[in-house]
Each structure stands twice: as C-alpha cells, then as structure tokens.
Amino acid sequence: MNKSNVFLLLLVSLLLLSACSVRSDAADLYKQETPIELEILLPEAISVGDKVTIQASLTQDEKKLEDADFVHFEIWKQDGSIRYPMQEAKDMGDGVYQLTAHFAKEGLYYIEVHAGNNGSIISPQKQFVVGGLSGSDLEALEQGPKENGGTSGHHH
Numbered sequence: 001m002n003k004s005n006v007f008l009l010l011l012v013s014l015l016l017l018s019a020c021s022v023r024s025d026a027a028d029l030y031k032q033e034t035p036i037e038l039e040i041l042l043p044e045a046i047s048v049g050d051k052v053t054i055q056a057s058l059t060q061d062e063k064k065l066e067d068a069d070f071v072h073f074e075i076w077k078q079d080g081s082i083r084y085p086m087q088e089a090k091d092m093g094d095g096v097y098q099l100t101a102h103f104a105k106e107g108l109y110y111i112e113v114h115a116g117n118n119g120s121i122i123s124p125q126k127q128f129v130v131g132g133l134s135g136s137d138l139e140a141l142e143q144g145p146k147e148n149g150g151t152s153g154h155h156h
Contacts, residue, residue, distance in 0.1 A: 046129065
C-alpha cells in the first residue's frame with residue numbers, strides 16, 4: 001500500500017469515528033425503570049409447629065405498591081431437606097402481601113420473595129431461624145448466605 005492510500009484510509013476512518021459521537025440525551029431514549037423496594041416481615045421468634053404469617057411490604061416510587069403484577073414466596077431449609085413450593089402471596093392491601101406457613105422442623109431457613117410490577121422485578125432473600133440451630137446450621141451462618149440452588153428460570 002502506498003502512502004496516499006494509507007492516508008486516505010486513515011482519513012475515512014477518522015470521519016467514520018467522528019460520526020459516532022454520544023448524544024447528550026442518550027439516557028432519556030431508554031425506558032426509565034422505577035425500582036421496587038421490599039421489606040420482608042417475620043415474627044421475632046418462630047417455634048416448631050407454629051402457624052406463621054410472613055409478610056412483604058412493597059413500595060415503588062415512594063408509594064405503597066398495591067396491585068403488583070406478581071408476588072410469590074419461596075421457602076427452603078438451609079440443608080436442602082425441606083423445600084416449600086413457590087406460592088402466590090395474598091394481597092392484604094396497602095402494599096402488604098402475605099403467606100401463612102407451618103414449620104415442622106427446627107433449623108435455619110431462607111425465604112425469597114419474587115415481586116414484579118411494570119417491568120421491574122426483584123427477588124430479595126432473608127434468612128430466619130425456626131426453633132434452635134444445629135451445628136451445620138451454625139456453620140452455614142458463619143459462611144454466609146448461599147444462592148438458592150433450586151430455582152431455575154422464571155415462574156411468573
């Protein structure tokens with residue numbers, strides 16, 4: 001390639017690259033999502049055999065989220081021996097959704113709440129104790145929360 005061809009190639013490349021500038025309003029061209037905020041509410045103490053009411057309080061855009069597209073609860077025991085199927089939460093009004101559960105064994109449990117509204121989807125987890133903890137439960141607490149290995153894909 002001679003010098004004039006190289007110069008011409010560089011000039012064309014620079015012209016093409018300069019046409020690819022970022023627009024100042026580029027962020028406004030994309031859908032603006034309003035995130036959901038969720039607080040999981042559990043009793044302070046849960047004993048084996050208790051019927052327990054678990055609630056999720058949802059807000060979006062600093063307002064109580066009524067009529068969410070979906071709210072599902074998923075509960076499992078830390079050691080994997082117990083897994084409750086994902087269940088739809090009951091809408092109690094005023095942004096509160098709830099589920100009643102019964103725990104037959106003590107130990108470390110996790111709850112994950114799947115919630116969505118207007119394209120915004122969240123699934124926070126919280127750990128809780130039923131009765132007492134075994135040695136393996138204490139070890140799991142020291143290691144920190146693990147990912148929920150049982151969920152695959154969307155169930156909505």
